[in-house]
Amino acid sequence: MAPRFQGIDFYDGDSLLSEEERAVRDTVRDWVEDELMPVIAEHYLEGKFPRELVPRMAELGFFGANLPEEYGCAGLNNVAYGLIMQELERGDSGVRSFASVQGALVMYPIYAFGSEEQKKRYLPALASGELIGCFGLTEPDYGSNPGGMITVARETADGWVLNGAKMWITNGSTAQLAIVWAKTGPIEDVSSIRGFIVPTDAKGFTAKDQKGKLSLRASDTSELVLEDVHVGKDALLPRSGGIKSPLMCLTQARYGIAWGAIGAAMACYDEAVSYAKNRVMFGKPIGAFQIQQVRLAEMLTEITKAQLLCLQLGRLKDRGTVTPQQVSLAKRNNVDMATECAREARRLLGANGILAEYQAMRHLANLESVYTYEGTHDVHSLILGQEITGLSAFG
Amino acid sequence: MKIAVCIKRVPDSETRVKVANDGRSLDEAGVKFILNPYDEFAVEEALRRKEAAGAGEVAVIAVGTAASQETIRTALAMGADRGVLLQADAVPADGLAVARALAAELQDGGYDLILCGKMAIDDQSYQVGPMLAERLGLPCVTAVTTLSLEGGKGVAEREIEGGVEVVEFPLPAVVTADKGLNEPRYPALKGIMAAKKKPLAVKPFDGGTVGVAVTGMGLPAERQEGRIVGEGAAAVPELVRLLREEAKVL
Amino acid sequence: MSHVLAVVEQRDGALRKVSHEVVTGARRLADALGGEVHALIVAAAPVTGAEALAGFGADRVVTATGDGFARYAPEGMAAIIAERARDGGYRAVVCAATATGKDLAPRVAAKLDVSLAADVTDVGMDGAAVVVTRPVYAGKANLRLSVTAAPAVVSLRPNVFTPVERPRAGTAETIAVSTAAGRVTVREVKAAAAGTLDVAEAPIVVSGGRGLKEPENFKLLEELAAAFGGQAAVGASRAVVDAGWRAHGDQVGQTGKTVSPNLYFAVGVSGAIQHLAGMRTSKVIVAINKDKDAPIFKVADYGIVGDLFEVVPRLTEEIRRVRG
Numbered sequence: 001m002a003p004r005f006q007g008i009d010f011y012d013g014d015s016l017l018s019e020e021e022r023a024v025r026d027t028v029r030d031w032v033e034d035e036l037m038p039v040i041a042e043h044y045l046e047g048k049f050p051r052e053l054v055p056r057m058a059e060l061g062f063f064g065a066n067l068p069e070e071y072g073c074a075g076l077n078n079v080a081y082g083l084i085m086q087e088l089e090r091g092d093s094g095v096r097s098f099a100s101v102q103g104a105l106v107m108y109p110i111y112a113f114g115s116e117e118q119k120k121r122y123l124p125a126l127a128s129g130e131l132i133g134c135f136g137l138t139e140p141d142y143g144s145n146p147g148g149m150i151t152v153a154r155e156t157a158d159g160w161v162l163n164g165a166k167m168w169i170t171n172g173s174t175a176q177l178a179i180v181w182a183k184t185g186p187i188e189d190v191s192s193i194r195g196f197i198v199p200t201d202a203k204g205f206t207a208k209d210q211k212g213k214l215s216l217r218a219s220d221t222s223e224l225v226l227e228d229v230h231v232g233k234d235a236l237l238p239r240s241g242g243i244k245s246p247l248m249c250l251t252q253a254r255y256g257i258a259w260g261a262i263g264a265a266m267a268c269y270d271e272a273v274s275y276a277k278n279r280v281m282f283g284k285p286i287g288a289f290q291i292q293q294v295r296l297a298e299m300l301t302e303i304t305k306a307q308l309l310c311l312q313l314g315r316l317k318d319r320g321t322v323t324p325q326q327v328s329l330a331k332r333n334n335v336d337m338a339t340e341c342a343r344e345a346r347r348l349l350g351a352n353g354i355l356a357e358y359q360a361m362r363h364l365a366n367l368e369s370v371y372t373y374e375g376t377h378d379v380h381s382l383i384l385g386q387e388i389t390g391l392s393a394f395g
Numbered sequence: 396m397k398i399a400v401c402i403k404r405v406p407d408s409e410t411r412v413k414v415a416n417d418g419r420s421l422d423e424a425g426v427k428f429i430l431n432p433y434d435e436f437a438v439e440e441a442l443r444r445k446e447a448a449g450a451g452e453v454a455v456i457a458v459g460t461a462a463s464q465e466t467i468r469t470a471l472a473m474g475a476d477r478g479v480l481l482q483a484d485a486v487p488a489d490g491l492a493v494a495r496a497l498a499a500e501l502q503d504g505g506y507d508l509i510l511c512g513k514m515a516i517d518d519q520s521y522q523v524g525p526m527l528a529e530r531l532g533l534p535c536v537t538a539v540t541t542l543s544l545e546g547g548k549g550v551a552e553r554e555i556e557g558g559v560e561v562v563e564f565p566l567p568a569v570v571t572a573d574k575g576l577n578e579p580r581y582p583a584l585k586g587i588m589a590a591k592k593k594p595l596a597v598k599p600f601d602g603g604t605v606g607v608a609v610t611g612m613g614l615p616a617e618r619q620e621g622r623i624v625g626e627g628a629a630a631v632p633e634l635v636r637l638l639r640e641e642a643k644v645l
Numbered sequence: 646m647s648h649v650l651a652v653v654e655q656r657d658g659a660l661r662k663v664s665h666e667v668v669t670g671a672r673r674l675a676d677a678l679g680g681e682v683h684a685l686i687v688a689a690a691p692v693t694g695a696e697a698l699a700g701f702g703a704d705r706v707v708t709a710t711g712d713g714f715a716r717y718a719p720e721g722m723a724a725i726i727a728e729r730a731r732d733g734g735y736r737a738v739v740c741a742a743t744a745t746g747k748d749l750a751p752r753v754a755a756k757l758d759v760s761l762a763a764d765v766t767d768v769g770m771d772g773a774a775v776v777v778t779r780p781v782y783a784g785k786a787n788l789r790l791s792v793t794a795a796p797a798v799v800s801l802r803p804n805v806f807t808p809v810e811r812p813r814a815g816t817a818e819t820i821a822v823s824t825a826a827g828r829v830t831v832r833e834v835k836a837a838a839a840g841t842l843d844v845a846e847a848p849i850v851v852s853g854g855r856g857l858k859e860p861e862n863f864k865l866l867e868e869l870a871a872a873f874g875g876q877a878a879v880g881a882s883r884a885v886v887d888a889g890w891r892a893h894g895d896q897v898g899q900t901g902k903t904v905s906p907n908l909y910f911a912v913g914v915s916g917a918i919q920h921l922a923g924m925r926t927s928k929v930i931v932a933i934n935k936d937k938d939a940p941i942f943k944v945a946d947y948g949i950v951g952d953l954f955e956v957v958p959r960l961t962e963e964i965r966r967v968r969g
Contacts, residue, residue, distance in 0.1 A: 003409055003917060003918055003919075004409060006407075006409055006427070019465050019468065020587050020588065020591065023468070023469065023472060023582060023587045024584055024587055027581045027582050027583070027584065027587065030581055031581055059583065060581060060583045060584060061583050061584030061585050062584070065584055069585070069588070074583075074584035074585045074587075074588060075585075075588055076584060076588065080584075084584075278938050278940065279938055280937075280938055406782065408783065408899055408919060409918065410782065410785075411785075412782045412785040412786045414786065421782070421786070432900065488788075488790065489760045490751065490760070490761060490763075491754065491755060491758070491759070491760050491761070494755065516782075516783060516899065517781060517782060518781050518788070519763075519764060519779070519780065519781055519782075519783075520761070520763050520764075521742075521747045521751065521763050521764065522750070522751035522754070522761050522763055523751075524751075525748060525751040525752050525755065526751045526752075526754065526755040526761075528752075529723075529751075529752055529755035529756055530755060534720070534827075534828040534829045535719070535752070535829065536829060537747065537748045538744065538747070538748070540893065550832070552835075553744070553748075554744065554893070554894045555717075555743075555744035555745065555834070555843075556743060556744055556843035556845055556846050557836065557837050557842065557843045557846075558834050558835055558836040558837050559834070559835040559837075559894075560717065560744075560831050560833075560834055560835075561831065561832045561833040561834070561835065562829060562830065562831055562832065563829070563830050563832050564828055564829045564830075565828055574893060574896075574900050574901070575893040605760075606759055606760035606792065606793055606794030607760045607762065607790045607791065607792050607793065607794070608790065608791045608793060609788060609789070609790055610776070610789045610790065610791050611788075611789040612781075612786050612787065612788050612789070613786065613787050613789070614785070614786055614787070615780070615784065615785070615786070615787055615925070615926075618925060618930075618943075618944045618946075619946075620942070620943050620944075621930070621942075621944075621945045621946035621947050621948060622946075622947065622948070623937070623942065623948045623949070623950055624947050624948060624949055625949060625950075626949070626950045626951050627949070627950075627951035627952065627955060627956065628951065628955040628956050628958075628959040630949045630951070630956075631949070631956060631959040631960050631963050632963060634931065634947055634949060634960070635960070635963045635964065635967055637947055638908070638929070638931070638947070639967065642908075642929045642946065642947075644907050644908045644928065644929050645908075645964075645967060645968075
């Protein structure tokens with residue numbers, strides 16, 4: 001049995017965390033160690049989200065943990081929230097994705113754009129895991145360009161009728177409610193985009209799992225189809241307006257991903273170190289060979305930098321001054337860094353590195369999705385490029 | 396039900412032990428500290444008893460340095476109601492001194508039950524619980540794996556060599572917890588936030604005369620790496636020969 | 646005074662074997678002090694095996710008998726022992742750090758208002774002070790303590806103090822006591838299956854881990870243990886105990902039992918630090934594991950790399966053969 005995961009903390013980052021932040025991190029770390037790690041490889045191989053773990057995650061307060069206590073949430077700061085994402089992704093990106101979607105993409109828009117009645121009705125049920133949500137923004141032909149969406153909502157006497165299709169929707173087939181983004185005006189009018197809370201059992205709503213994934217296998221990814229789906233007036237998120245609203249949600253999610261990627265990298269590094277010390281080749285542990293030491297040194301360096309990056313990002317977010325561009329930088333850097341760590345760890349593990357018994361290849365495969373979703377690596381480059389030059393390279 | 400739980404801050408079980416420069420203590424650099432795992436069983440048991448009774452109070456008491464406040468808050472985050480730290484410069488190596496201080500704090504508290512871990516994983520002394528009971532004049536059962544309480548009486552099971560003792564005792568009592576008593580909860584995130592607002596009193600530690608002195612700490616001799624006798628069942632006769640002729644243990 | 650009181654254990658009217666170790670440890674202190682060893686047994690009636698204590702160095706064997714002491718009665722027994730320790734003016738009180746001793750010794754020490762050095766692996770005199778060595782941090786370090794209080798109450802880790810024959814003339818006496826058994830009473834002792842030894846006490850331990858694959862496969866280890874003719878107990882790693890394959894009482898390691906047998910077999914046990922903490926003081930360690938890189942081989946004296954499902958039956962057969 002491998003020793004319990006102790007985290008990677010080369011620069012005494014713990015001393016920069018408050019007692020509560022460390023305590024939160026430790027609770028999630030222990031839960032991941034005790035309840036997620038023993039089952040994750042099997043779920044991954046079977047292509048199954050470990051749904052049975054949702055009630056415990058909810059009970060411990062993992063969903064929407066940075067939202068206020070009055071809505072049944074933990075009321076944590078953003079650094080503590082980031083640490084939750086880090087530890088969950090140390091287990092698996094798919095499980096972190098579940099929590100990201102539930103918290104940042106479902107609970108956050110209801111909190112930010114919903115009426116008081118909607119908040120009271122949905123947030124406690126989402127926090128307790130009684131309800132599971134999904135987020136419908138991306139469409140088959142509109143990924144990096146969500147403003148081009150063709151899903152529409154038409155107002156009727158008693159509510160709205162939605163038509164369209166959404167793709168790559170995490171939790172789509174397990175959710176009881178979907179936050180669906182649709183244009184309420186002409187198809188070219190990006191400012192007419194509004195958010196709707198759509199029950200997934202509404203007539204005309206179908207969700208179908210996307211099969212054949214070689215990444216994020218322990219996560220449900222679905223295609224949503226809305227055919228004349230009627231919802232009441234109370235389905236509209238009243239304070240949502242324009243493409244800016246879903247992009248605000250994405251900034252929340254990207255913030256969590258920047259932290260999550262550190263977790264995946266730490267898992268791979270930890271595994272690589274232990275393997276390097278124990279695996280003997282040519283009569284000595286492979287960790288005694290220069291090439292493996294270089295690999296490990298690179299990983300530790302990049303992880304340490306990413307940790308400090310995220311910590312400051314979190315402090316800026318808690319101060320209320322963080323910009324979407326700062327979040328883009330962290331998401332871009334950290335996911336790329338984690339992907340490299342996973343790849344190097346997999347290589348260090350030799351043939352064993354391709355087995356599900358070890359973690360590196362699972363993380364590597366997952367991170368290829370994380371690299372692509374919530375703004376691809378390249379899109380974040382362009383966001384930063386625009387920030388630097390003032391010139392848009394989009395479109 | 397009014398319950399007190401005695402807890403201790405200890406180095407994590409994964410700690411790599413290095414001897415400090417004084418040659419007598421643990422080098423604490425880089426060491427992570429946790430709530431003693433056996434005390435976690437005690438805290439969990441107290442919370443379950445209170446929850447089952449539907450009312451009551453769980454107080455946690457620690458002897459330790461100021462840093463033990465964090466350990467107390469871990470117990471508060473699990474659900475305990477209030478904490479007391481008997482603050483010392485260092486926890487004395489003499490369990491009796493710890494027991495004296497705890498007894499002085501607990502004696503007029505009117506507790507129905509006092510729970511401790513069967514031992515702390517740092518000094519492994521197995522003694523504060525029963526010594527505390529003696530000081531308080533209370534009955535005590537140690538290293539308990541199952542516990543039932545009803546009508547002022549308790550029945551506990553404790554593992555002994557080759558069997559299990561079923562022990563009866565009247566309440567109030569001191570009970571020390573072993574692994575197996577329960578599965579401790581994690582501090583939930585809301586609990587961690589709530590713990591900050593719960594009362595935590597800090598008082599000076601007074602353990603009286605200390606009857607033992609630590610004169611040194613050393614690391615055990617590393618076991619010599621042995622040898623691989625061979626591979627597979629074919630190596631068995633050679634192994635048995637070595638056990639008989641070289642190691643002389645058969 | 647320079648005498649040492651050796652508190653020895655009985656169960657069901659028979660002296661427990663660990664008592665020989667207690668008398669041996671007490672003898673060592675008494676020799677350094679130039680004093681006598683007085684063994685004390687608390688029981689319902691004279692016990693069998695008490696006569697052997699003189700052979701290990703007891704100058705006097707006192708059996709205190711009372712109605713309430715057929716089974717372990719911590720309060721009454723602690724009262725009797727403390728009273729004798731006080732009245733006899735002993736320099737040291739020595740007992741075993743067994744399940745009973747761990748429960749009893751702190752009570753005795755507290756009644757005497759003195760410290761306790763628990764679960765020690767070495768004991769001696771340094772000038773006027775009793776000095777002990779005791780493992781701390783799960784055996785990752787040893788602490789040396791000087792006990793200044795008198796009497797020094799010391800409990801000895803089982804299986805560490807090898808009994809040494811030191812025949813003394815030895816006098817035996819039985820005294821009836823009227824001390825009450827106390828408020829804490831043992832209603833029942835649920836014995837483990839007949840003939841099974843406890844891992845903490847067995848001279849040979851055969852432990853299994855995840856490599857056994859299924860709980861039913863522990864039968865292989867039970868057969869191997871049986872081949873040692875009642876000398877061996879079956880232990881388990883934390884992983885298999887947590888998985889519910891074996892009882893917690895069988896667990897060897899940091900959160901289980903600490904064992905120091907003469908011979909320890911680790912079968913399909915990878916050798917996690919917390920397991921090593923419980924068995925690293927074994928005299929001889931044998932590891933059987935299919936993974937030649939398993940950490941257990943780093944502490945094992947002898948290792949066989951191979952499929953335990955082939956190695957263990959063969960070993961059982963071989964042990965049966967050599968034991969005739």
